[in-house]
Amino acid sequence: MALLLLLTCLHPGMSLERITYAPQLSSATLAGRLTQSTFTLEQPRGQFSHLNVSDFDAIWLVLAHSNGGHQNFTAPQRVEDTPVPANFPQAGYYVTLRANRALYPGGQPGNQLRVLRVGNDTRCSPMTRGCNHPLPGPGPYRVKFLVVRDRGPMAETEWSSETRLQQAEALQAAPGPQSAGTVAIVAIPSVLLAILLTALLTRLIYTCYDTCGSTSISGPGELVCMRRYNTLHMFSPSAEGGF
Template structure:
């Protein structure tokens, strides 16, 4: 009779805490929240308040198709979660690992509380750095969540963000070149000024 109770307690002890937090883009008025290869998130402050102090909080970046069947048990640094294979052979990767100590609650006044995803260029092709926070290769869309691991055990997770779409770089041919074209009004004004200058020059010569 004790076995079912023990199994229930064991399952409860290892239950994943699903937090009611949804990652969002930062609310900075400075702009640049999304570029062609990066985006900026708000840090999850005052979110992982019940996890062990030594738990590691990871950011998961995924293509939308990978969200429904995402497996929390596949750990960071494995081939299935390596940035270098994303998004082709790896539909999701894990990066920006830290502990709750770096997400203090409440937020100290004046402290920057954002995360720029995609800011590391040096490790983008380095397969020895599978958790690289490398630049994203396309506009997406992407979805993200935060996942806390105690050792290799998932202990808490946030919800998934809404789809995040990056900016698309303009091809050089679409960028207008200053001075390459003149409006009819500008041409007419230039002609009139040339005529007036010629008349003025002729008058000066006649006075000599």
């Protein structure tokens, strides 16, 4: 009977131990608590302190798309089958942020703020196991923690509620007819700018006409005659008689 119970526990298809805990967004007022590619979770402190979880067990964060990805998630039985961020478009889920029980102790966290920022690593490759790659879109997403031993997964938490990331919003004109005040605010600067440009153009034309009308400018085909002058100290009667 004991042998049968042991074989049942080691069977790959057995159901995982359920930890009654659901991950949740950080309650602290943080800059960047939700961005276009990341979100911040509370650390699951003290949730893995029971005897069935050892310090050598890996604790992964499973991230799945809420539109079907979390329902299709199957805990990998081998390390080689661990889904990576590059699998997310097809599978709808992957695992990241590997930790162990010692990193999530119980008790008060003290003065340090202990959070998990999902999608915060821009340097790792999406093909790398455990890469905390920026999230590819606004979601919605769900997460849970998965405890894995060498022989396979052995425990998991509940799925979190949906998390939606921020989205960039394009500036758009207000729909419907514009009020008279809005039209006046837009029209007055345009009229003043037109008057200023007209005054500058008029001044430029007047200046050009005044300058060009009082100065004779020779064209390239005109001959220019210049009178020859001899200075007094260079004049010599004997030289003049020689010509």
